[in-house]
Amino acid sequence: MLSFILRRILIAIPTILLISVFVFSLQKLLPGDPVLAMAGEERDPEVIAFLREKYRLNDPIPVQYAHWVGNAVRGDLGMSLRTNQPVLELIGEKLPVTIQLATMAMIFAMGIGIPAGILSAVRKGTVTDYVANVVALSGLSIPNFWLGIMLILLVSVKWQLLPASGYVPFADDPWRSVQVMLMPAFVLGTALAATLMRHTRSAMLTVLTSDYVRTARAKGLSERRVILKHAFRNALTPIVTLSALLFGELIAGAVLTEQIFTIPGFGKLVVDAVFNRDYAVVQGIVLVTAVGFIVMNLLADVAYVLLNPRLRSQT
């Protein structure tokens, strides 16, 4: 198992390198000069020269790249051109906010999507199945911003049950923190719930017609046990794999929802950095996101192996 994980990590290294080259060169190809942006209205040639020197923008591009990668490996992703904070520190501040949001959204998505998927598979062709599919389809097609605004209007403005925006750090007041994030997590989670529901349904439909489910019934087990133990355990593999990948997407996809609910998370950091041409921050964000995706992929692979006795004994 350990060697399997190590092997997978080794395979991930070239991927990360490739992404870093891509991130770095994209940066260089983009229009707009960050130094000019920083130098302000006067564009004093001396200031410009100083800044170019400071950020090593005069070096040949491969040298700039090597320098950047060298620093990145040591955890130094450079400084924000705008706020003069280390990029890693900025990310470290904002990422936990988004991870909390994504985790809560994932709980919503799994809590709704998986039971709904099981139910609609078991009740295939009935009204329950039909309703679940229609709801899932609407869940997929309702834009997050619309759902978010509607929820704010109803729950916050009309009923005044939950705050419409803001953020309370989990460490300060866990209960309040969860409460504030309930709505955005729900908004973010619903679209995923629909995806998870449809995948759970199709995985369960496959498994429910299998011979071993028939065997479980032939033993006289209760239908509940047949479905939740014998069938679901085998449908779990694609569900867990998908969930791990969706979680990675959630973090990247939280941008819009964070804007609607004015949550100071990763999404806000991304938007600010892009609009301000804060190159170092953008680079850092893309790199961290890419590594995050790779880690979630790795976890998905590990889960896949752990869930399959046959693979487990081979690795």
Added chain:
Amino acid sequence: MVETLVEPDAAAPVLDVRDLSLRFRGFDRDLLSGLRYSVRSGETLCIVGESGCGKSVASLALMGLLPPTAVEIGAADVRFCGEPLDLGDQARLRSLRGASMAMIFQEPMTSLNPAFRIGDQIAEAVMAHSGATPAEARERAVAMLRKVGIPAPEERLNEYPHQLSGGMRQRVMIAMALVNDPALLIADEPTTALDVTIQAQILDLIRDLQAETGMATIMITHDLGVVAEIATDVAVMYAGTIVEAGPVERIFNDPQHPYTIGLMSSVPRLSGPRQRLTTVPGTVPTPQTMPDGCRFSTRCPFARPVCATDPPEREFGAGHRALCHFAPLETMLERSA
């Protein structure tokens, strides 16, 4: 839980199917029509017939393993251990399944759950029908694995299905089916998917276990050699009907239905080489192409216009019966001469 186990009544057959007709929803002809067969304690009924004639569907219906949403049961007069068995009563069927009636299947490679240890899968069957503790159930599983000839059962218990060969998996299936000492075992082509050498071992095993426990057995098979070896009685199925049934010697030595005669024509008597059921030219009609009257009429060399009407059931004594306008055989030969 114990009250769900039915005490076998020595006089009555363990399973007595008096009338069974069913169709899959969406079809306008019955897939199974008027099935009638019974099997007593310690006896073996072999059901033979070409692939697709409804042998498995009939067994699954009796076990309550067909999805109620997919089938319409037309007639079901069934008795189990002397008591009426309502094939629509899911709760009762579930309490009987794996306890007093058990089934093993054709596909040992896929019939065990790949995610769980075989010991747990057997123990689960014990706990489903008794108040046994996990430890007791495990002990039963070990004993049962030993009984079905699995070496080092204490260790094998912890293995997953993929670690076992096909023959071993079928042994595990047998252990699981028999762990609660059922009154009836339905074995649906249990050896078809196995190597020839393993086939004989599995059949011997079932026969030995039957001799030991006295359970009634329904063996579904393609293999007339197997029938000759183990059957007490035979039911010949064709396109969802039982065209001929009776004691094994009668069926082999004095077949009455043209279909049975076709099957037997290549099998000299109760001995001789094993034959598969492929000797009658033509194919089984589907529910769409099913003829009116005698279902075999499209392939029968003796077919006459009258065969488009429902054939009568003729009795020849000792429980030997056939579903044909022209049985007994002598009548048929005279007419075709």
